Amino acid sequence: MSTQSSDFADVDDLYQEIILDHYRSPRNQEKLAESDLEAEGVNPFCGDEVAIHVKLTDGIVTAVSFKGIGCSISQASASILTDAIKGKTLNESEALYLHFRDMMYGRSSLDDSVDHLGEVEALAGVKKFPIRVKCALLAWTTLEDAIKKYASDEAVK
Ligand code: ZN
Numbered sequence: 795m796s797t798q799s800s801d802f803a804d805v806d807d808l809y810q811e812i813i814l815d816h817y818r819s820p821r822n823q824e825k826l827a828e829s830d831l832e833a834e835g836v837n838p839f840c841g842d843e844v845a846i847h848v849k850l851t852d853g854i855v856t857a858v859s860f861k862g863i864g865c866s867i868s869q870a871s872a873s874i875l876t877d878a879i880k881g882k883t884l885n886e887s888e889a890l891y892l893h894f895r896d897m898m899y900g901r902s903s904l905d906d907s908v909d910h911l912g913e914v915e916a917l918a919g920v921k922k923f924p925i926r927v928k929c930a931l932l933a934w935t936t937l938e939d940a941i942k943k944y945a946s947d948e949a950v951k
Contacts, residue, residue: 812874812916817866822859822876829857831884831944835936837928842868844933846940848879855879855887860933867917867926872933874913884941890914891934898927 829847836843842864849857858880860872879887894914898921920930 816870816873833940
């Protein structure tokens with residue numbers, strides 16, 4: 795094995811470590827007393843389910859929780875998402891989702907945005923396994939549904 799390929803293996807190990815850590819000790823599972831946004835999502839290809847609740851304060855995500863069942867990728871992704879959007883506006887959260895989605899579908903490279911993605915970057919390794927991309931995206935498309943619902947509710951008010 796060349797030096798270069800073992801370097802890549804190390805990176806994959808690190809990513810795998812982050813994903814397993816979130817799967818084994820999922821963050822932000824405490825049910826919120828009240829929430830402004832919520833949505834549930836299902837990935838029928840794998841049987842993954844995720845429900846996300848978000849609390850806003852002055853337009854900033856101040857609390858977020860998820861509940862779910864399914865494979866390690868789907869649940870780790872949900873856990874990483876909840877950490878990633880805390881402190882962001884909905885616009886910023888949506889931008890992160892779009893960037894992540896593009897990345898998973900190979901339409902955007904990682905290199906220009908590593909700083910912003912943090913642990914989300916760990917999920918990028920999943921794109922090598924196209925069938926698991928839907929697992930990794932489930933929590934994010936669920937968040938997008940919640941944001942869309944919230945925006946249309948606000949428009950009616
Ligand atoms: Zn899955």
